[in-house]
Amino acid sequence: MSESSKNKPHLLLVDDDKSLLRLLTIRLEGEGYQVTAVEDGNAALRKLQNDAFDVVLSDLRMPGLDGLSLFEEIMGIRKDIPVILMTAHGTISDAVAATQRGVFGFLPKPVDHDELRTLLQKALSQSQAAQPGEWAKSIVTRSQDMLNVLDQAYRIAQREVSVLISGASGTGKELLANAMHQASDRRDKPFVAINCGALPENLLESELFGHAKGAFTGAVAAHPGLFREADGGTLFLDEIGDMPMTLQVKLLRALQERQIRPVGSSKHVDIDVRIISATHKDLLKEMEEGTFREDLYYRLNVVNLKLPSLKARSEDIPLLARSLLQQSAQRHGVNVSQFSDDAMQLLVKSSWPGNVRQLVNVVEQCVALTQTPVVPLHLVEQALSATKQSWPTLTEARDAFEQQYLNKLLKMTDGNVTRAAELAGRNRTDMHKLMKKHDLDAGDFR
Known part of the structure; x- marks a missing residue:
């Protein structure tokens, strides 16, 4: 496809009359449309599987799959695409039946070109209105559910509120967060992302808040941290449900006071960031189980956007x-x-x-x-x-390792939680939380 044709409205023309097909193709291409012409409904469905169209213009009466049957099939593939039907056998009952079922328009044959032009322009206005705006051009969709999410996301992108994006792994949470950043007044400042489940607690704290030189072994230079790196922009906290409880407390304090204190430093630093967080977990359930703080949940979840599965x-x-x-x-x-x-x-x-x-x-x-x-x-x-047999995410792999590790530890210590905690370098409270997370009972190992 040439670069110029990419910007032309793309019409799918369906008619078993070859001469009319050629005539309409010539006329419509002359008016600036990109036209794909086929002679029957089944060929049209195959084209719809492989190409994007803005409007379908189809004959009503055709051998095999007629226009209304084709329309029903199209609705199963692309609910948003306008369909216009033409017929030489048009009756009022045909038109009423077609429009009641959701057909965009109905044209009698011979087709009046001015009527067709007007109807196509209206159909294109509807089709283009359903597309994501320029701000979300990286998100490819025609799904009404997804368009509803994007509409909500755009409206809140320019407001200084925290947003929690929920959805299964792989649904595009970071992509949406980045698009919201681009639609916000902070677009000229950095968008910084971190996976909260990908790092051990001490490293995650250092990554977020920074550290002073000499704060710990290996800290040969000061590190500003991601809060300061995202200054004036957006900080995206992916898999926030995996953040350790002790770090949740420090994050909450930072959001409330709009200040952070780097690890190993006695000085506080002012911050100006917008927080967008995301999780595949049910945080309400996590709160009930005591693994996620309620006050942090309500701080992060001012607006909740739920991404649909593919x-x-x-x-x-x-x-x-x-x-x-x-x-x-x-x-x-x-x-x-x-x-x-x-x-x-x-x-x-x-x-x-x-x-x-x-x-x-x-x-x-x-x-x-x-x-x-x-x-x-x-x-x-x-x-x-x-x-x-999909490759696990880092969080999934970490959870699996954690469970195996705890199993071995409890077997080695015959279910002695105090001894297991000592070997793991954790206190008893942390050990009990980890055991609860993985549904492990010390009595099963004695």
């Missing part, structure tokens, strides 16, 4: 897959342009437990292995199979 926004899968394919092909310098129809159908039907992150991995594997411009079905099947 399966819940399945209409986005073709768009995301094509976008990721194009990016990967450019990055690796390979000639691959699309998925085969059956490969795309498999992508749409898959369950995606790893969400968008898993889709990224599947596309990357396909680009690495394909030897043709069209990615075949067997490569998608292979990549999906490889990612079913």
Whole structure:
């Protein structure tokens, strides 16, 4: 596709009358539209799986899949796309039935070009209104659920409130946080991100608040910390639910007082940051279990944005897959342009437990292995199979290690919590919290 055609509205034209198909294509292209023309409903569905369209213009009466049946199929793929139906057999009852079912418009044949032009302009206004704004151009979506989240995110992005983004791993929480930063008045200042579950407590504290020279072994120079690095901008605290309780207290104090104290320093430093945090955990449950502070929860969760899973926004899968394919092909310098129809159908039907992150991995594997411009079905099947046993996140791997470690420790000490805590370099209170987190009972090891 040329650079100029990327900016043209893309119409899918469907009619079994070849001469009318050619005539309308010429006229519409002359008015600045990019037109893809097909002769039946099944061909239209295949195109919709592989290409993004702004409007569908279809004949009502066609052999096989008629216009209304095609419309119903389209709604299962792309609920937001306007569909206009044309017919030489138009009746009032046809028009009423079509519009009641959600068809955008209805045109009698022979088509009046002025009427068509007006209807297309209205349809495009609706289609374009459903797109994410320029502020969220990195987020590819047509899902109404996702668009609702983006609409809410945009409205609060320019307000100085803390936001908690919740959603399963791989749904794009950091991407949304970064987009909100770009839409805020802080966009000219840094966006800084950290995964709170990826570092041990002492290192996480140093990373967040900084440390003075000589604060601990190895601190050969002062470190400003991420709060100061993000000064004037946004600090994104990913997996906030994994932050240790003692550090939660220090974070709460920093947010309340708008000051931090670097590790090993007696001086406080003023901070000016906007906090956006994220978690895949149920923090209300964590509060009930005593692993997350209630006062910190309400400080962080002024506004809650919930990201849908990829399966819940399945209409986005073709768009995301094509976008990721194009990016990967450019990055690796390979000639691959699309998925085969059956490969795309498999992508749409898959369950995606790893969400968008898993889709990224599947596309990357396909680009690495394909030897043709069209990615075949067997490569998608292979990549999906490889990612079913998905590589754990650092937090998941850390939790798994922690549980194995505690099991071995309690076996070694015959369930003596005091002795186990000494070996682990923790106090009894911490040890009991860790055991509760992993549902371990000391009596089972005696």
